[in-house]
Amino acid sequence: MVIVMHPTGSAADIVAVVEAAEAAGCEAHVSRGDSRTIIGLAGQVDQLEAAALRHLRGVADVVRISVPYRLVSRDHHVQRTTVRVDGVPIGPGTVTLIAGPCAVETPEQTLRAARMAKAAGAALLRGGAYKPRTSPYAFQGLGEAGLRILAEVRAETGLPVVTEVVDAADVELVAEYADMLQVGTRNAQNFALLQAVGGIGKPVMLKRGMSATIEEWLMAAEYIAQRGNLDIVLCERGIRTFETATRNTLDISAVPVAQRLSHLPVIVDPSHSGGRRDLVLPLARAAIAVGADGLIVDVHPRPEQALCDGSQALVDGDLRELARVMTVLPPLGGRTRAHPPAPVTLSGAAHARLVVGAAAASA
Amino acid sequence: MVIVMHPTGSAADIVAVVEAAEAAGCEAHVSRGDSRTIIGLAGQVDQLEAAALRHLRGVADVVRISVPYRLVSRDHHVQRTTVRVDGVPIGPGTVTLIAGPCAVETPEQTLRAARMAKAAGAALLRGGAYKPRTSPYAFQGLGEAGLRILAEVRAETGLPVVTEVVDAADVELVAEYADMLQVGTRNAQNFALLQAVGGIGKPVMLKRGMSATIEEWLMAAEYIAQRGNLDIVLCERGIRTFETATRNTLDISAVPVAQRLSHLPVIVDPSHSGGRRDLVLPLARAAIAVGADGLIVDVHPRPEQALCDGSQALVDGDLRELARVMTVLPPLGGRTRAHPPAPVTLSGAAHARLVVGAAAASA
Amino acid sequence: MVIVMHPTGSAADIVAVVEAAEAAGCEAHVSRGDSRTIIGLAGQVDQLEAAALRHLRGVADVVRISVPYRLVSRDHHVQRTTVRVDGVPIGPGTVTLIAGPCAVETPEQTLRAARMAKAAGAALLRGGAYKPRTSPYAFQGLGEAGLRILAEVRAETGLPVVTEVVDAADVELVAEYADMLQVGTRNAQNFALLQAVGGIGKPVMLKRGMSATIEEWLMAAEYIAQRGNLDIVLCERGIRTFETATRNTLDISAVPVAQRLSHLPVIVDPSHSGGRRDLVLPLARAAIAVGADGLIVDVHPRPEQALCDGSQALVDGDLRELARVMTVLPPLGGRTRAHPPAPVTLSGAAHARLVVGAAAASA
Amino acid sequence: MVIVMHPTGSAADIVAVVEAAEAAGCEAHVSRGDSRTIIGLAGQVDQLEAAALRHLRGVADVVRISVPYRLVSRDHHVQRTTVRVDGVPIGPGTVTLIAGPCAVETPEQTLRAARMAKAAGAALLRGGAYKPRTSPYAFQGLGEAGLRILAEVRAETGLPVVTEVVDAADVELVAEYADMLQVGTRNAQNFALLQAVGGIGKPVMLKRGMSATIEEWLMAAEYIAQRGNLDIVLCERGIRTFETATRNTLDISAVPVAQRLSHLPVIVDPSHSGGRRDLVLPLARAAIAVGADGLIVDVHPRPEQALCDGSQALVDGDLRELARVMTVLPPLGGRTRAHPPAPVTLSGAAHARLVVGAAAASA
Structure with a gap:
């Protein structure tokens, strides 16, 4: 999951997001750019309700990355099934x-x-x-x-x-x-x-x-x-x-x-x-x-x-x-x-x- | 229901459609125009599977006219319900x-x-x-x-x-x-x-x-x-x-x-x-x-x-x-x-x- | 822009993506997670054709983050216009x-x-x-x-x-x-x-x-x-x-x-x-x-x-x-x-x- | 073109529609059914703005029948073009x-x-x-x-x-x-x-x-x-x-x-x-x-x-x-x-x- 901060988001906002993510058991990786900061989450991201993160101050968008299905996914089951x-x-x-x-x-x-x-x-x-x-x-x-x-x-x-x-x-x-x-x-x-x-x-x-x-x-x-x-x-x-x-x-x-x-x-x-x-x-x-x-x-x-x-x-x-x-x-x-x-x-x-x-x- | 005949449909095709409609208990009204003939059906049209009529030779289209719901329709129950x-x-x-x-x-x-x-x-x-x-x-x-x-x-x-x-x-x-x-x-x-x-x-x-x-x-x-x-x-x-x-x-x-x-x-x-x-x-x-x-x-x-x-x-x-x-x-x-x-x-x-x-x- | 690597992507694939991004004038920030690595790009990302990055080996997805319009955006022009x-x-x-x-x-x-x-x-x-x-x-x-x-x-x-x-x-x-x-x-x-x-x-x-x-x-x-x-x-x-x-x-x-x-x-x-x-x-x-x-x-x-x-x-x-x-x-x-x-x-x-x-x- | 009258439409409404259609150079064929009357139009129907007919009192719907294109239609040019x-x-x-x-x-x-x-x-x-x-x-x-x-x-x-x-x-x-x-x-x-x-x-x-x-x-x-x-x-x-x-x-x-x-x-x-x-x-x-x-x-x-x-x-x-x-x-x-x-x-x-x-x- 990737959290995109608003251009006007403050450093404190970023800290708050990181803490919320870590409290939920994720690792958070912050990437600061010229106009935007993005925070990549890894770990048990499925546990997090993306919606809740959207509420935090300074968050512009939350982008889901990993697919939400597992058993039917080809990611871990490369061979096609008959x-x-x-x-x-x-x-x-x-x-x-x-x-x-x-x-x-x-x-x-x-x-x-x-x-x-x-x-x-x-x-x-x-x-x-x-x-x-x-x-x-x-x-x-x-x-x-x-x-x-x-x-x-x-x-x-x-x-x-x-x-x-x-x-x-x-x-x-x-x-x-x-x-x-x-x-x-x-x-x-x-x-x-x-x-x-x-x-x-x-x-x-x-x-x-x-x-x-x-x-x-x-x-x-x-x-x-x-x-x-x-x-x-x-x-x-x-x-x-x-x-x-x-x-x-x-x-x-x-x-x-x-x-x-x-x-x-x-x-x-x-x-x-x-x-x-x-x-x-x-x-x-x-x-x-x-x-x-x-x-x-x-x-x-x-x-x-x-x-x-x-x-x-x-x-x-x-x-x-x-x-x-x-x-x-x-x-x-x-x-x-x-x-x-x-x-x-x-x-x-x-x-x-x-x-x-x-x-x-x-x- | 309205049946639109193809421009190349013959008089016999029209007769066949009318007979099929009447066999199903409908009245059929034929309107011949310069380029197209259309056949309007009235009566128990809900009994007819429009699909079946589409199969008849010379039929170009079948257009449903009356609404397919009755009890919830306002047609016969003009007063709005509370x-x-x-x-x-x-x-x-x-x-x-x-x-x-x-x-x-x-x-x-x-x-x-x-x-x-x-x-x-x-x-x-x-x-x-x-x-x-x-x-x-x-x-x-x-x-x-x-x-x-x-x-x-x-x-x-x-x-x-x-x-x-x-x-x-x-x-x-x-x-x-x-x-x-x-x-x-x-x-x-x-x-x-x-x-x-x-x-x-x-x-x-x-x-x-x-x-x-x-x-x-x-x-x-x-x-x-x-x-x-x-x-x-x-x-x-x-x-x-x-x-x-x-x-x-x-x-x-x-x-x-x-x-x-x-x-x-x-x-x-x-x-x-x-x-x-x-x-x-x-x-x-x-x-x-x-x-x-x-x-x-x-x-x-x-x-x-x-x-x-x-x-x-x-x-x-x-x-x-x-x-x-x-x-x-x-x-x-x-x-x-x-x-x-x-x-x-x-x-x-x-x-x-x-x-x-x-x-x-x-x- | 965020680049999502495929679970099977190798370390060399990640290096190649970072180099391609930097060659295009972006900063790249790598976030490694349990199942996925994501790479956040900042800087002149508009110059990059996201499409080109998709071609690199190991890339699963490329997600655009910043809005592609500027003059009409409210991001930098908060007051509404009359x-x-x-x-x-x-x-x-x-x-x-x-x-x-x-x-x-x-x-x-x-x-x-x-x-x-x-x-x-x-x-x-x-x-x-x-x-x-x-x-x-x-x-x-x-x-x-x-x-x-x-x-x-x-x-x-x-x-x-x-x-x-x-x-x-x-x-x-x-x-x-x-x-x-x-x-x-x-x-x-x-x-x-x-x-x-x-x-x-x-x-x-x-x-x-x-x-x-x-x-x-x-x-x-x-x-x-x-x-x-x-x-x-x-x-x-x-x-x-x-x-x-x-x-x-x-x-x-x-x-x-x-x-x-x-x-x-x-x-x-x-x-x-x-x-x-x-x-x-x-x-x-x-x-x-x-x-x-x-x-x-x-x-x-x-x-x-x-x-x-x-x-x-x-x-x-x-x-x-x-x-x-x-x-x-x-x-x-x-x-x-x-x-x-x-x-x-x-x-x-x-x-x-x-x-x-x-x-x-x-x- | 077919005009579908509302169940509550009166005989005078039907006459008015027929006259409007004929004034526009069409032949009108009226089909009266148990619950609905429909009026089929033939002739120069393209001249009629279907929209105008919708305004007439008692009209429930206007259904276009003939295709609105001619030169590219296969109706009169059956052979496919190379x-x-x-x-x-x-x-x-x-x-x-x-x-x-x-x-x-x-x-x-x-x-x-x-x-x-x-x-x-x-x-x-x-x-x-x-x-x-x-x-x-x-x-x-x-x-x-x-x-x-x-x-x-x-x-x-x-x-x-x-x-x-x-x-x-x-x-x-x-x-x-x-x-x-x-x-x-x-x-x-x-x-x-x-x-x-x-x-x-x-x-x-x-x-x-x-x-x-x-x-x-x-x-x-x-x-x-x-x-x-x-x-x-x-x-x-x-x-x-x-x-x-x-x-x-x-x-x-x-x-x-x-x-x-x-x-x-x-x-x-x-x-x-x-x-x-x-x-x-x-x-x-x-x-x-x-x-x-x-x-x-x-x-x-x-x-x-x-x-x-x-x-x-x-x-x-x-x-x-x-x-x-x-x-x-x-x-x-x-x-x-x-x-x-x-x-x-x-x-x-x-x-x-x-x-x-x-x-x-x-x-």
């Missing part, structure tokens, strides 16, 4: 595609979307059972029924499941069904939720808050890490700016910046960034090219009937191009596409449940 | 000052801050027992112990208590102690929390999300209203912009805009907007002058020792000026300052608890 | 209303608007002859013909004229007619224009760029000051944010912040900030209450026929309320309303020109 | 690299930078002789001397020259030396300058204003086009947001969006977007992958001595990687790298001038 979701890697050396419907609606829609996802090269299935919606009148998700559908589709397709949790009280339930928990952009500073997912022992995908700085995003990850869970994947999904042509502004630079500051993997959501289907493929290409460790993409068998965000879901025609992109681009950066876990044999009972569920839903 | 907190009005005709410490730290600090608040003209006491902090290493509040301190200080000073709740699971507990629940900026789209406070039967102060549009803010209020609670006070507390000279940018225009769109009262937090003590009084004056129904302000007996946001807390010298502002400005707009409830007699037992608590804390 | 426009003061102790039509359209419209302005308490007349418009198809102003109208209306009403200049090549011409030159938000970093108005010897009103930080705004003023002109009035007119309910977001906090950083007067434009007539009066009240040294407001005799920004122009009914605000609010801050210059006797010839011009325009 | 700079194409089918020093400092520095540019695959040379700088105390460029250096380096290397012009008064002079004129982000709404470059008969590169919406960017291009010049290349260079980790936020989505709305080519500046050397290559890869028609990149032989923006200039080591990217990525989208014009023979006199200049500068 997070594994049921064996599927997300991290350096691979590009991992997560795809599926924005919201789980029916067993049949989810299964079809999962097959589309797999055809496009996905290694993990996304799908929301709990949907945070701006309007209380919009579809809010199927809840546990949606989780059951996801589990059945996992059994059928072999794709591990990534799904959102929106309330600390639901974390245990969601973790019973999901292979990876997602914390969404609106909950990026819901600290109770962050702590709850930090304690549940499953990998977490943490979306960036729509107005979170990169530093705040990493601080949110630190909340999860502090509870003992370092299996965190960061997901850039667009930030809020003045531009209205796109739903959000994909901050593509955030990918290399976050990868430099943190050892955690960083993926990109090209569907929610733009909110427009015609932007998904260009942004997916840009994300892989910039070095993202993966993508999370909406697909839907009949987007015009989607209960949520249909306007951004990829359809069949786009999937072949996405599959091509997933095949061709990663090798240019010396990487490979991540693959789903080795196929599992579906038990007869599970298959029966799935079929029954699909029949019930279409009834 | 919310009463233990008898203290917040609404048209009055200006209500809510003041107190950002965080409850000790009984003694809270009591002193409450007395400062009262001297400045406050009718309600603010103070946080649960603090959402960007860093997991920052002070997170005293929890239920903090709530008890607030209740004791209420008993001593007669000021009803406004305090934040950060997790749906805590709503019942906080509501036992508080007279008004506060939902903070980071939880402005924590829908589980909004629904929980909507069902608990106490007035709610809803801070604007730091990147929420005014419409999203009103939608968040709609979540609370939908659970049967219309005792909602909106609080503008600064939005996130590119400017870094202030912690947030107080959107002073949001006060008259929100008052026009909604019947709910709107107050201003000049402390968190700027994050600087020297801005609190100027912004407080601006807020009253623009027509805000109240203010919520941080005060602290010793800000340089504050565990949270000390740099913005008003100190003794500022309070006389705040008291003057609260006396002089409201009458210019034909309003009066709101007063605390009539004094209560403190029971001997409550007084003893308070004294014991203060002694324990200072030990 | 700028006089043909005798009318803008500065501490007064509140100055500037009003008039957004664009000069006809002599008759301009004269009527000026009379409205005067009735509302204006001491200066605004009106644009050169209009920077987002669309090349929008009305671009009358040019020199508009300047002549303004001069004639000044002769008739006694109100000195404030008018915008949009190109360095026009500065001399505009200065022949105007009493104060305005530089608009779109030209806030048109440095050729800033330098030209700095050299012309007339007071300048400098609007804040719509995405300029307060520091950049002051740097733009420094460009003018550097040419020898310190008669600069800063005008806050709203910044660009994500909120779309208002055309811009009035940054009301920028008024006290800029007044603290600079000795120059700061006024507010409540008309362009919100872009809505219903917000002008509330924002005008807020601006005076926050401590602004004046207001600039659009008025128009028939806004529904305005060629520019009619939707924000005040009409007759609003003017009485504005006059009341200008009378009642300034005394609360110990200030008075600024008055127009003492009336001048209009020569017969000037009067004839005005009448002829009005007749020609309405023909 | 702009040629001295024969070098910028447009569909190619990826064009423009590289060179941010500022021209000496003949030797410029020549070395140009050779670095060429080695990296550049077809055009960039370099600034007029530099718009936030601070009046920063290096402002060499002016005409810089233009002469650029011309000499063109003669030596065969690379056509792209250079910035910052004042309408300089356009003729700059056009004598340059092959393509650049309008920078700070002048993106300097309409006098836009009109001047529109009339000079040379290709123009128009950077996006740092707070310009995509629509405003296209309107700025329309100003140039309106003067008869359609040889315009749009350049995305980052927008201003709340994020401070990067100098600007590269709006990568703006590339496909602008290519859809306009037939003009769109390139990306990865150097100024991030303001950090370590981001240039990742962002360059992303830009090509998203479909940009080219890149403009800073290179400098000794960035640590650069007088401007040294911290973002690529150095030798990076150039090989850039060359690889320019070779490998375009073919994935079915494109090729654009090449410089066929080599020219340098006259002895020109060569002598260059050598003399270099000697003088290094003296």
Whole structure:
């Protein structure tokens, strides 16, 4: 931390600042210049509330120097981390595609979307059972029924499941069904939720808050890490700016910046960034090219009937191009596409449940 | 809702859109112009997912027209609402000052801050027992112990208590102690929390999300209203912009805009907007002058020792000026300052608890 | 300037940074801490391109400390400045209303608007002859013909004229007619224009760029000051944010912040900030209450026929309320309303020109 | 244009709006719904000032439908345009690299930078002789001397020259030396300058204003086009947001969006977007992958001595990687790298001038 004294600050003011810093357990180093004196603090500076120093007479500014996060920082953990979701890697050396419907609606829609996802090269299935919606009148998700559908589709397709949790009280339930928990952009500073997912022992995908700085995003990850869970994947999904042509502004630079500051993997959501289907493929290409460790993409068998965000879901025609992109681009950066876990044999009972569920839903 | 067709859209495309709209229960009115055809929809347009219409061939744009909130809208509830907190009005005709410490730290600090608040003209006491902090290493509040301190200080000073709740699971507990629940900026789209406070039967102060549009803010209020609670006070507390000279940018225009769109009262937090003590009084004056129904302000007996946001807390010298502002400005707009409830007699037992608590804390 | 070394930086790296700083004429003070070393620079630090230092091995960050503007800074010019426009003061102790039509359209419209302005308490007349418009198809102003109208209306009403200049090549011409030159938000970093108005010897009103930080705004003023002109009035007119309910977001906090950083007067434009007539009066009240040294407001005799920004122009009914605000609010801050210059006797010839011009325009 | 009536608007209000619209030469189509009436306007809607309609009684909102630009719109010019700079194409089918020093400092520095540019695959040379700088105390460029250096380096290397012009008064002079004129982000709404470059008969590169919406960017291009010049290349260079980790936020989505709305080519500046050397290559890869028609990149032989923006200039080591990217990525989208014009023979006199200049500068 650096304390900048005002040009009119007196020698006594400087002494007072030094004493306050030392009382707080810091070493203070005074640098006197022609027009300004600055005081550098070293040691246990995190203990000090910078705000308190600002109050001392003669202080013009207090500048924080060291980063406020530790466990997720790359400073002391230079090697980048690979997070594994049921064996599927997300991290350096691979590009991992997560795809599926924005919201789980029916067993049949989810299964079809999962097959589309797999055809496009996905290694993990996304799908929301709990949907945070701006309007209380919009579809809010199927809840546990949606989780059951996801589990059945996992059994059928072999794709591990990534799904959102929106309330600390639901974390245990969601973790019973999901292979990876997602914390969404609106909950990026819901600290109770962050702590709850930090304690549940499953990998977490943490979306960036729509107005979170990169530093705040990493601080949110630190909340999860502090509870003992370092299996965190960061997901850039667009930030809020003045531009209205796109739903959000994909901050593509955030990918290399976050990868430099943190050892955690960083993926990109090209569907929610733009909110427009015609932007998904260009942004997916840009994300892989910039070095993202993966993508999370909406697909839907009949987007015009989607209960949520249909306007951004990829359809069949786009999937072949996405599959091509997933095949061709990663090798240019010396990487490979991540693959789903080795196929599992579906038990007869599970298959029966799935079929029954699909029949019930279409009834 | 208005659907704008692309110049190259065909007559068949227009027919398809009209059919889709009518299938969804809307009336469609086609207006053909020289270069564009537009289709106006009326009726149950909320049922339609605008997104789905965007997919139809020939559609260039879909523009939503009617506001997406109902219960909090002024369209059908022209009279502005007065919310009463233990008898203290917040609404048209009055200006209500809510003041107190950002965080409850000790009984003694809270009591002193409450007395400062009262001297400045406050009718309600603010103070946080649960603090959402960007860093997991920052002070997170005293929890239920903090709530008890607030209740004791209420008993001593007669000021009803406004305090934040950060997790749906805590709503019942906080509501036992508080007279008004506060939902903070980071939880402005924590829908589980909004629904929980909507069902608990106490007035709610809803801070604007730091990147929420005014419409999203009103939608968040709609979540609370939908659970049967219309005792909602909106609080503008600064939005996130590119400017870094202030912690947030107080959107002073949001006060008259929100008052026009909604019947709910709107107050201003000049402390968190700027994050600087020297801005609190100027912004407080601006807020009253623009027509805000109240203010919520941080005060602290010793800000340089504050565990949270000390740099913005008003100190003794500022309070006389705040008291003057609260006396002089409201009458210019034909309003009066709101007063605390009539004094209560403190029971001997409550007084003893308070004294014991203060002694324990200072030990 | 402060250089923060990376935790992995070596002693040799530190020596190299110190040598580079000293070679550039700075003193370097090294502070070694547990985890970080920081190097404070004093002396001719402005000569150093901070960027170059960032390149040195082991450097993690370079933090600028001293403000980059000098002539407009309050650091060495503690007393706030009063700028006089043909005798009318803008500065501490007064509140100055500037009003008039957004664009000069006809002599008759301009004269009527000026009379409205005067009735509302204006001491200066605004009106644009050169209009920077987002669309090349929008009305671009009358040019020199508009300047002549303004001069004639000044002769008739006694109100000195404030008018915008949009190109360095026009500065001399505009200065022949105007009493104060305005530089608009779109030209806030048109440095050729800033330098030209700095050299012309007339007071300048400098609007804040719509995405300029307060520091950049002051740097733009420094460009003018550097040419020898310190008669600069800063005008806050709203910044660009994500909120779309208002055309811009009035940054009301920028008024006290800029007044603290600079000795120059700061006024507010409540008309362009919100872009809505219903917000002008509330924002005008807020601006005076926050401590602004004046207001600039659009008025128009028939806004529904305005060629520019009619939707924000005040009409007759609003003017009485504005006059009341200008009378009642300034005394609360110990200030008075600024008055127009003492009336001048209009020569017969000037009067004839005005009448002829009005007749020609309405023909 | 669509006019939305307030729920309380009367039938007479609707009639008045229709009459106003028809008086302005529009056709009005009224759609009455359950809760709202909307009026669609067709015909010469550009003639109408939307603002004026907002004033009519009962009007709740006015929504513009058709795009406000014509010449640069893709609506009536579906084929994307290729702009040629001295024969070098910028447009569909190619990826064009423009590289060179941010500022021209000496003949030797410029020549070395140009050779670095060429080695990296550049077809055009960039370099600034007029530099718009936030601070009046920063290096402002060499002016005409810089233009002469650029011309000499063109003669030596065969690379056509792209250079910035910052004042309408300089356009003729700059056009004598340059092959393509650049309008920078700070002048993106300097309409006098836009009109001047529109009339000079040379290709123009128009950077996006740092707070310009995509629509405003296209309107700025329309100003140039309106003067008869359609040889315009749009350049995305980052927008201003709340994020401070990067100098600007590269709006990568703006590339496909602008290519859809306009037939003009769109390139990306990865150097100024991030303001950090370590981001240039990742962002360059992303830009090509998203479909940009080219890149403009800073290179400098000794960035640590650069007088401007040294911290973002690529150095030798990076150039090989850039060359690889320019070779490998375009073919994935079915494109090729654009090449410089066929080599020219340098006259002895020109060569002598260059050598003399270099000697003088290094003296």
